[in-house]
Amino acid sequence: MMDELPLEQVRTLLAVVDEGTFDAAASALHVTPSAVSQRVKSLEQRTGRVLLMRTKPVRPTESGEVVIRFARQLARLERDARAELGMGAADGLGPVRLPMAVNADSLATWFLPALTRVPQDPPVCFELYREDEGHTTALLREGQVMAAVTSSPDPVAGCTVRALGLVRYLAVASPGFAARHLTGAPARDLCEAPLIVFDRRDELQDAFVRGLTDGASGASRARHHVPTSEGFRDAVAAGLGWGLVPQTQADPLIRSGRLLELAPERPLDVPLYWQQWKLDSPALALVARVVAESAQESLRPV
Amino acid sequence: MMDELPLEQVRTLLAVVDEGTFDAAASALHVTPSAVSQRVKSLEQRTGRVLLMRTKPVRPTESGEVVIRFARQLARLERDARAELGMGAADGLGPVRLPMAVNADSLATWFLPALTRVPQDPPVCFELYREDEGHTTALLREGQVMAAVTSSPDPVAGCTVRALGLVRYLAVASPGFAARHLTGAPARDLCEAPLIVFDRRDELQDAFVRGLTDGASGASRARHHVPTSEGFRDAVAAGLGWGLVPQTQADPLIRSGRLLELAPERPLDVPLYWQQWKLDSPALALVARVVAESAQESLRPV
Numbered sequence A, B: 001m002m003d004e005l006p007l008e009q010v011r012t013l014l015a016v017v018d019e020g021t022f023d024a025a026a027s028a029l030h031v032t033p034s035a036v037s038q039r040v041k042s043l044e045q046r047t048g049r050v051l052l053m054r055t056k057p058v059r060p061t062e063s064g065e066v067v068i069r070f071a072r073q074l075a076r077l078e079r080d081a082r083a084e085l086g087m088g089a090a091d092g093l094g095p096v097r098l099p100m101a102v103n104a105d106s107l108a109t110w111f112l113p114a115l116t117r118v119p120q121d122p123p124v125c126f127e128l129y130r131e132d133e134g135h136t137t138a139l140l141r142e143g144q145v146m147a148a149v150t151s152s153p154d155p156v157a158g159c160t161v162r163a164l165g166l167v168r169y170l171a172v173a174s175p176g177f178a179a180r181h182l183t184g185a186p187a188r189d190l191c192e193a194p195l196i197v198f199d200r201r202d203e204l205q206d207a208f209v210r211g212l213t214d215g216a217s218g219a220s221r222a223r224h225h226v227p228t229s230e231g232f233r234d235a236v237a238a239g240l241g242w243g244l245v246p247q248t249q250a251d252p253l254i255r256s257g258r259l260l261e262l263a264p265e266r267p268l269d270v271p272l273y274w275q276q277w278k279l280d281s282p283a284l285a286l287v288a289r290v291v292a293e294s295a296q297e298s299l300r301p302v
Helices: A007-019 A022-029 A033-047 A062-084 A104-108 A111-115 A133-142 A175-181 A186-192 A204-213 A229-237 A247-255 A282-298 B007-019 B022-029 B033-047 B062-084 B104-108 B111-115 B133-142 B175-181 B186-192 B204-213 B229-237 B247-255 B282-298
Strands: A096-102 A124-130 A147-150 A159-173 A195-197 A223-225 A243-246 A268-277 B096-102 B124-130 B147-150 B159-173 B195-197 B223-225 B243-246 B268-277
Touching (some): A007 A022, A096 A133, A096 A282, A104 A229, A104 B229, A195 A204, A195 A229, A195 A243, A229 A247, B007 B022, B007 B033, B022 B033, B096 B104, B104 B111, B124 B282, B133 B147, B159 B175, B159 B247, B195 B243, B229 B243, B229 B247, B243 B247, B268 B282
Parallel strands (some): A195 A223, B096 B124
16 A cells, blocks of 8 residues: 555645644645645545544544554655765754653663663764653554653554563652551551552552552552652652652662662562564664663663 | 533533543443433533534543533532531542642752642642643643643633742753863854753753854754653763753752853743642642742742
8 A cells, every 4th residue: 555655645644743733734844725635635535544633733543643654654764865875964854863752760760871872973863752651652653753662562563572671669668658657567558558659540559559459459548640750759758658669769768768668578570672663774773772782781681 | 601500511521521432431420321422412502612522532622621620620629628528538538639730840859849848637649740831731721730830921711820930040061072062162062062852842942042143043953852850961961962951950960070061151040930720729728838938949039
């Protein structure tokens, strides 16, 4: 199907999704809004599918996402080819861009030091998206990112996946918090004491508690949402609640006495995976290699 | 208008928006999908407006957002009244929830220490959303959050606004980066050297450069996106690019020699504001007072 798609229409669809409206796409492409509308309609007739939901901003349908991913991969290949031909700087193409999605705890611990090892000659621009794994998958599917660190081993269509290693999480709380809330049976205490979660979708703590209590998770108790990795750790250290913190972030605070480990016999190991487009991009291959090496040093073996 | 809205229909609309589909709302409310659909249609007939875009997930229209905000405020008032009447714990209502939106740099510096000063008796659950100010406004308008730290002084409908203070940003880079990229005229160097921005919408650095150069912003040079406050600072310290870092985060690294201040005569002061619902909630009033006090200690006076 793909090689029969009229590329001008495909690029127009991409512009509409990126700009959010037909009018904005028209002004970005220097054509009239009715030309934009006409091209999208032709593409929909040719593919026999509705490609855009006409919301504000517009959203691609599932079929639309396939075409959008194709459009982004096309733009990428074109850019790489031009860079290899030395056509980059001359016509303002700029450096290679590598959009990637990373979960917050990786970004706060091992991922950024890994990126600083990537040689910057020629320069490579890292465009990081900080996302939980559910949305990461959508970003890969739409082609918004070329690669992602995710906790899901299921490859997105058009992507390869490889295991990076395990992140160890420890259940911790401040000594003051433990003295106030954690004086009885450990499992019941952790089920009822105030809890910190990353956001509404963070189920790590609940899963941990269910493992201790044969199913009860204390869903109705006080729970704070603190949606940054460092803020989460700081909120635990400040005594707002208990929570699961990556061992590399918890260890210094445990040693200095600001955090107590609550269940030393029950660490939680979460596997991380690297997913990336099946695409022959030298810059992406270089980053993938450096990330895999750093993961091997920083994470626990699977 | 509001006091004539049938509350069962209003609550049903809220469930549809929160659950994302009519079917999910039906199962959350223990009624049939056709009952849900019927209630939403009746509410649309009564208000004379389309309230929902039938997308997946559904989205409220602008009129729908007004009703949704009313529904959330209603739920809040009911909850507060029941808590004051001592009906909280008895029927599993749980602690008071305070959803708030905060920009990333505030969350990484002064905001979390402020929250730890709020007495936790009775417990108050902080549900923090980390958002740039554009999306913050949408969260306030939909009633998803009750309050927000934002850089916009324009009050969202139904909200009050007050100034908190100024955050000072310093242009910084690592000494190695400065030796490689910043050896000529400062304004031209900052316009052309690799740059770190928070995300696609972060225009702080570009605005700063335009102020130095009479309008040029070097839009085509290498720019990395690092969407966490601590990661941004770490990426600058690692030499990936220069960037504007809050003074409280930059100062320790300037003192230890890991960062250089690039334009000591041109700090950038960004005002912050507190917006909150016009709603008589004791818990919200308490948090607003503590936040204002902490801002006065941590931020620069306006």
